[in-house]
Amino acid sequence: MANEIVVYQPNEQMSLEVKLEQQVLDENEDLQMLVEQLFMKKRFTHKLIKKCQILALFHTNSCIIQKIIVPLYPNCGFTNTKIMLNNINMKRLFLLSMAMLMSVTMLFAQSREGLTEYKLANGLTVMLWEDHDQPDVTGYVAVRAGSMDEPAEYTGLAHYLEHMLFKGTQKIGALDWEKEKPHYEEIIRLYDEYAETTDEAKRLELTKKINEESLEAAKYATVEDFFVLLDGIGATDVNAYTSYDMTCYHNSFPEASMYKWLTIFSDRLIDPVYRTFQAELETVFEEYNRGEDNLSRKLNSTMMAEIFAGSPYERSVIGLPEHLKNPRISKLIEFYNTWYVANNMALIIVGDFDAEATKPMIEETFGRLPNKELPTRPTYPKTSFAGNPSRKFKLGYYPQVIWVYDGVTMSDEDLLTLEFVVRLLNNSTQTGLLDKLNIDGTVSSAGAGVFALREQGRILVEAVPYYDAAQQMYESNAATEKIVMAEINRLKTGDIPDWLIQTVKAEYAQNYKLAFESSHTKMDALVNSFIYGTPTDNIFTENDKIQALTKEDIQRIAKKYFDANHMTLTFEEGDPKKNKLSKPAIKPLDLINSEETEYAKQFKALPQGEVKQTFMDMNDVKVLDIDQNVKLHYATNPKNNIFSLSLIFGVGTEKKPMLEFVTSLMNRGGIMPNIEPQDFRRQLSELGGRCGYGVNNSYFYVSIIGEEEHLAEICQLVQRQMLMPKFDKKQFDAVKGSELSSRFMMSKMDGLQADALREYILFDKKSSYIDVVPFMDVYYMDELKLKVEFLDAIKYALDIHYCGQKPIEEVKDILTKNLPLQEGVMPSTSPEIRSKKTYDKTQVFFLPNSNVQQATIYFYFNGKPYNKDQSVLFQAFNQYFSGGFTGIVLDEIREKRSMAYTASGNAVRGPLPGKESYFMGYIGTQSDKAADAINVFMSLLDSMPEYPERVESIKATLRQNAQTSKPSFRGKTEAYADWREMGYDIDPAKYNQEAINNLTFEQIKQFYEENIKGQPVSIIVMGDPKLIDQKALQAKYGKVVKVSKTRLFAPLDLDF
Secondary structure, three states: EEEEOOOOOOOOOOOOOOOOOOOOOOOHHHHHHHHHHHHHOOOOOOOOHHHHHHHHHOOOOOOOOOOOOOOOOOOHOOOOOHHHOOOOOOOOOOOOOOOOOOOOOOOOOOOOOEEEEOOOEEEEEEEEEEEOOOOOOEEEEOOOOOOOHHOOOOOHHHHHHHHHHHOOOOOOOOOHHHHHHHHHHHHHHHHHHHOOOOHHHHHHHHHHHHHHHHHHHHHHEEOHHHHHHHHOOOOEEEEEEEOOEEEEEEEEEEEHHHHHHHHHHHOOOEOOOOOOOOHHHHHHHHHHHHHHHHHHHHHHHHHHHHHHHOOOOHHOOOOOOOHHOOOHHHHHHHHHHOOOOHHHHEEEEEEOOOOHHHHHHHHHHHHHHHOOOOOOOOOOOOOOOOOOOEEEEEOOOEEEOOOOOOOOOOOOOOHHHHHHHHHOOOOOOOOHHHHHHHHHHHOOOEEEEEEEOOOOOEEEEEEEEOEEEOOOOOOOOHHHHHHHHHHHHHHHHOOOOOHHHHHHHHHHHHHHHHHOOOHHHHHHHHHHHHHHHOOOOHHHHHHHHHOOHHHHHHHHHHHHHHOOOEEEEEEEEEEEOOOOOOOOOOOOOOOOOOOOHHHHHHOOOOOOOOOOOOOOOHHHHHHEEEEEEEEEEEEEOOOEEEEEEEEEEEOOOOOOOHHHHHHHHHOOOOEEEOHHHHHHHHHHHOOOOOEEEEEEEOOOEEEEEHHHHHHHHHHHHHHHHHHHHOOOOHHHHHHHHHHHHHHHHHHHHHHHHHHHHHHHHHHHHOOOOOOOOOOOHHOOOHHHHHHHHHHOOOEOOOOEEEEEEEHHHHEEEEEEEEOOOOOEEEEEOOOOOOOOOOOOEEEEEEEOOOOOOEEEEEEEEEEEEEOHHHHHHHHHHHHHOHHHHHOOOHHHHHOOOOOEEEEEEOOOEEOOOOOOEEEEEEEEEEEHHHHHHHHEEEEEEEEOOHHHHHHHHHHHHHHHHHHHHOOOOOHHHHHHHHHHOOEEEEEEEHOOOOHHHHOOOHHHHHHHHHHHOOOOOOEEEEEOOOOOOHHHHHHOOOOOEOOHHOOOOHHHHHOO
């Protein structure tokens, strides 16, 4: 998928440096819904956050940060603490409009142990990094070519090519290549003719001919070969992404499958065949149309067009609509032959494997790839910022200002120091110059970042004005500019306090220690090193360089880049006209799924090692009763001296709704009587500590991370804030303004409207968009009452999760002496589980929204009580029905019919044993395709296609998932507690091992018949009423119940 860039800021109150990468959102639309919940709603769950973190770890790209930046709890196993956030008032996190920080800074510790790099005779770069703490292996093929390298008249080629390289070769997927070949060659010729034709009637005729040839070609091939064979070797997370400077293909797999993985990943690059091109075009059209409904993505595109005007960086990775409508396979082939050559690619492998044993396999497989001389890349002039130009737009959900300075490329020697300078503005310890504006509530959000690419770079500073709840309006952009520029001027003039420099240096040093905990950050570093031509030695020397920086170095770089012309982009609320790529009138392909190719037979006969079966020992976590209803969960940190500590109190917003606002204030607060908020964070950072607060409907969290030698002092400081928090009126007003502006905004956001409809159908008045604190209660909230609410919350049952190196008894002693642990702790009834509605007949619930290009469709029905013995059946059904590209849902809806870019359908287990499970399906499609897409999905629920031969691949996937879904050492304590809550007293992988080994297709079929088939389905739809065929839906599924948007959100009864 087209991979727009991530932007990230390290704090709650600023615009979090977070543009959720379309890569992740494209792979899992449910994740988009989840992320929007995390950003805009008051109720987020700790498990949802952990799901985001897990997904983020498996979907890496060129950025040093992961694909999703969410509030992080240190012991959740997400160890990239460059983005460790002080958790969070989830309702007020703004998206900074563009991408930054593509450089690999603040990453790694001092050792090169396990890393090997070399080149094959054909020029292919090989990077191998052994990491035996990881449960699997991750492999990347990185190509130093992206949208930047496309001809100006054929944009979108790099992204199209990424899609097509999953369709097979003259061997992979070929049932009879000699019979397929003439049809394929005719399709290429017809597309060339189509691109040259302007007459619409002729183009329609050519479209029909291409469709006819595609239908014939499909008789001699299968497009699932690649995915099915990877499934069979236990490969997971098979995907790819395209960015401006690169294209990467990746997945994870067991070490035992190394030879097979190297074989198929190299074979895919030999004589590729771009099968089902016409159908895949529609899929890309769907992707484009989805982007048109995403205001944040449109804002990104608008900004890129301005700040990189005159360069290919100015256009979207996915391509321009006029080019998407005039594709040529011949140009795709030309692009491939130019850039996809061995001397322009890297094979990168990280994880649990033997590098020396792997080298001969690499030579045998990837050594076959050809090399050739690369063309000279053109250079482009930089956009002129002379005269400090200003641009204004009506685009977005709220006002914001972005100031853009000329920056550096990824290989520039100033990059590391420049990024350090920017972290003086905002950093994860919340001690930066702009951090103070966020904490104090002077602005709604502010942040800065470095956006470095291969050819050019920019520095972005962003702010969202303060929102006045009483006046129901934002402060002016002009006033905000004055506030933010005052801090920028401090950088320009060198007015930087020494303590701040030391704080950021300490932050870098700590992050270096933490980075080795994740193999995925290692992969990011190696990908960047290859793509941008920087030595891997930089990974290991950056911390030394940071520590050696002098104040004069910092002042010189600050003045060089900030005391310069800049561009100002001002955005006011608005939704511009949308483009739409219409669907062509083509017949769906009758793809072959069951016939085995000759390549598949040969591939299966290749040598395969024995997959290692390892299991977690739940005795690794010690659990001590400190007091009644107070437990310490202890795990050892084998890596470094950074401890992580979470206090999880057994009460949340279900019982104490105002805790949401307590949390936000605590994340902004200081300590009475005279420690100001940023001074508190400064004192913490001097001890190597960070602290954040969070809440959901069931639990209240305090999360702490720090240097273990200062454990007692850090806990003392946090205890003082917990018992004597200090807030001021400006902070109260900022929280009120944040809440009110968020409520206004939620009903305008199309994605949230769809999710609010879904929640309303499932939970009625207990929808988290409806069951909220009345705003006037927020407006008149009293500091004393909030403090009492907080002190009451910490009297509930407490689970302390600790990971560190000190002995457990010493930890217990330190914590009992330095944390506000109380006697007479009240028992907890958490987790609080909302009851879902059950409907006795199939019906359609429809939210009309003429503003969206794409319809959002959910399929829901309630299920039976869950028990852990059903776990394997739930997993197996979901893998068969909706397991990525080999799942039935995506195959039928996307691959065969091109109705949607993404679709899914899963049986969701109950949250606890004995609690009801349910089914949730999803399709995102153009509104004029909605009725047809619904019919296809419902037919799958009513009559599931049967492919018994897939059961062995499913078993391989389940075995690999069981091995790779293990928690990190920091995540053990909470993971084991979750396992026990679900009824396990041993590792679920071990408990389920026999059931996986004995799994049959008949069991999957029986699960379907007992739990899915014939159930009354609630079809939940948001889309354009002019394009969705409501009469057809009513004729087939009964009355269409129209739902008004006003019923989906809590009313705003303002009475100032």
